[in-house]
Amino acid sequence: MNPVVWTFPTRILFGEGAIQRIGLEAHRLGGSRALVVTDPGVVAVRLVDTVMAALEEAGVVTSLFTEVKENPREASVHAGVAALRAKHADLVVAVGGGSVLDVAKLIRMRALPDVHERPLLDYDEAIGGERHISPRMPAMIAVPTTAGTGSEVSRSAVVTLEANRRKTVISSPYLQPSVAILDPKMTIGLPPRLTATTGFDALSHCIEAYLALGDHPLCDAIALGGLRLLAESLQRAYHAPADLQARGAMLKAAMMGAVALQKGLGAGQALAHPLANDRGIQQGLAKALCLPAVVSFNAVAVPERIQAVAGALGVEDLGEGLRKLRRELDLPHGLREVGVAEGDLADLATRAAEDASIRTNPRPCGREELLDMYLSSLLIWHHPVSPEVLGAL
Numbered sequence: 001m002n003p004v005v006w007t008f009p010t011r012i013l014f015g016e017g018a019i020q021r022i023g024l025e026a027h028r029l030g031g032s033r034a035l036v037v038t039d040p041g042v043v044a045v046r047l048v049d050t051v052m053a054a055l056e057e058a059g060v061v062t063s064l065f066t067e068v069k070e071n072p073r074e075a076s077v078h079a080g081v082a083a084l085r086a087k088h089a090d091l092v093v094a095v096g097g098g099s100v101l102d103v104a105k106l107i108r109m110r111a112l113p114d115v116h117e118r119p120l121l122d123y124d125e126a127i128g129g130e131r132h133i134s135p136r137m138p139a140m141i142a143v144p145t146t147a148g149t150g151s152e153v154s155r156s157a158v159v160t161l162e163a164n165r166r167k168t169v170i171s172s173p174y175l176q177p178s179v180a181i182l183d184p185k186m187t188i189g190l191p192p193r194l195t196a197t198t199g200f201d202a203l204s205h206c207i208e209a210y211l212a213l214g215d216h217p218l219c220d221a222i223a224l225g226g227l228r229l230l231a232e233s234l235q236r237a238y239h240a241p242a243d244l245q246a247r248g249a250m251l252k253a254a255m256m257g258a259v260a261l262q263k264g265l266g267a268g269q270a271l272a273h274p275l276a277n278d279r280g281i282q283q284g285l286a287k288a289l290c291l292p293a294v295v296s297f298n299a300v301a302v303p304e305r306i307q308a309v310a311g312a313l314g315v316e317d318l319g320e321g322l323r324k325l326r327r328e329l330d331l332p333h334g335l336r337e338v339g340v341a342e343g344d345l346a347d348l349a350t351r352a353a354e355d356a357s358i359r360t361n362p363r364p365c366g367r368e369e370l371l372d373m374y375l376s377s378l379l380i381w382h383h384p385v386s387p388e389v390l391g392a393l
């Protein structure tokens, strides 16, 4: 029997004002010229200024790269590599949400000339691309400004590639940032809607990781711990954006969700990817809309685990608890409300079925089951799908 492998290597600095230590961390990593990767939204709220100032105060030369969009595309990676080489940067500092962190990871991967020069498609996790990824890359510091993806500790980068036009996961332990700095002050300006949607991303990571196939007692315990933190902090952070204690708890939970997802995810992730990729729906929102259907599909396979998740969240019925939370966070109730029509579902289900995440879903599922889950997520419960529509699907 092959042994399973359990690793948690990222160095994490947590606390109010932790960002002021970034210069010291840069020195510790031997970096003297930093490429700071971010996006226009993060620049607009002036979070990057704080980071640049702290680095410069410590004598680290900085240059700024801001060409990252939500649901990022491959072109940002190539432009970032060109910027890094032009400035002779020896350290990548990412300041932003998952989109920024993921692009920064791939800029880092391709930073050195003649290293990792294959087309990005060759590194796709789904075709075993990890075997091409070596540790030859500069150090990276990740500073999350959303509390959702946990990309600051994850080994994955998710970018839409030109060759296949879908969100592609590139994954290796070497892509884990060298240091993650979790400073609650970096998230207090996050607007309520993004607090809610990114929070649902963290929630779905914890839930799906806990339900996923596999033997990983560490990830299971971390996932449940993350859920308890989310239960006490998500609504508080939504209603009181400057509550640093709630913001801190959210950052911890998001980080824990990403540690836990090393075990695997499930159908929720697969359903969300094409919605984000093809329809531009914020990924956390896509998960918020699909998660109740996923939970009810999985209930027959792992009833005790579903109960344990409900217990950690302090709700009786998990599906109903998630729908209630969605309402309390003023999120839409169904895919229909975000512009997805019945006629779109067949195509979306085909794309979802190609996603590697379904391999660890606790109940086997393929295109037909995913289509059913989309259908249930489309519905607002008092708005049933007509028999003609069901027939057409």
Ligand SMILES: NC(=O)c1ccc[n+]([C@@H]2O[C@H](COP(=O)([O-])OP(=O)(O)OC[C@H]3O[C@@H](n4cnc5c(N)ncnc54)[C@H](O)[C@@H]3O)[C@@H](O)[C@H]2O)c1
Binding pocket: 039, 040, 041, 042, 045, 047, 069, 070, 071, 072, 096, 097, 098, 099, 100, 102, 145, 146, 148, 149, 150, 151, 154, 155, 156, 157, 158, 167, 186, 187, 188, 189, 190, 191, 194, 198, 201, 258, 283, 284
């Ligand atoms: N690598 C991983 O492990 C992993 C896991 C899950 C999701 N992802 C990916 O992460 C991406 C989503 O990341 P996200 O949900 O963090 O959102 P995001 O990075 O796409 O950011 C969303 C918006 O929020 C703005 N923003 C970020 N921080 C802000 C702040 N503090 N104040 C005001 N505005 C702010 C950004 O400018 C952007 O416009 C997706 O592409 C998804 O596929 C990666």
